[in-house]
Amino acid sequence: MKLIYRKTLIDSLPERWFDTYLRRDDAPYYARAKVKYDALMALPRPLSAEAVDALVARTGWTDLKCDECLRDDCEVVVELGEEPEHDTRTVWLCLDCTTNALALMTATG
Numbered sequence: 001m002k003l004i005y006r007k008t009l010i011d012s013l014p015e016r017w018f019d020t021y022l023r024r025d026d027a028p029y030y031a032r033a034k035v036k037y038d039a040l041m042a043l044p045r046p047l048s049a050e051a052v053d054a055l056v057a058r059t060g061w062t063d064l065k066c067d068e069c070l071r072d073d074c075e076v077v078v079e080l081g082e083e084p085e086h087d088t089r090t091v092w093l094c095l096d097c098t099t100n101a102l103a104l105m106t107a108t109g
């Protein structure tokens, strides 16, 4: 169980972009991805979601989504379950849904 902050996703975007697209310099998309990576590295700090989203021209890189209510603009979620990888059981819950879950679990009937 750990907390994940949207700010961390935003700040780590250049590193995640590198890991996703620039690990292999013989990939056909390498040159185009490198141009975007260089532009990401040139952005003023602290990075903003708007700036990095506009640059990568693809949504989802900075979205922090709750798996219960499906809000995708959470500032923080709690990660429950296995470390996320392909085919793992991992859930992200926002504060409201975590509060609701606690209330449900502690309710006396």
Ligand SMILES: [Zn+2]
Residues within 6 Å of the ligand: 066, 067, 068, 069, 070, 071, 093, 094, 095, 096, 097, 098
């Ligand atoms: Zn939620």
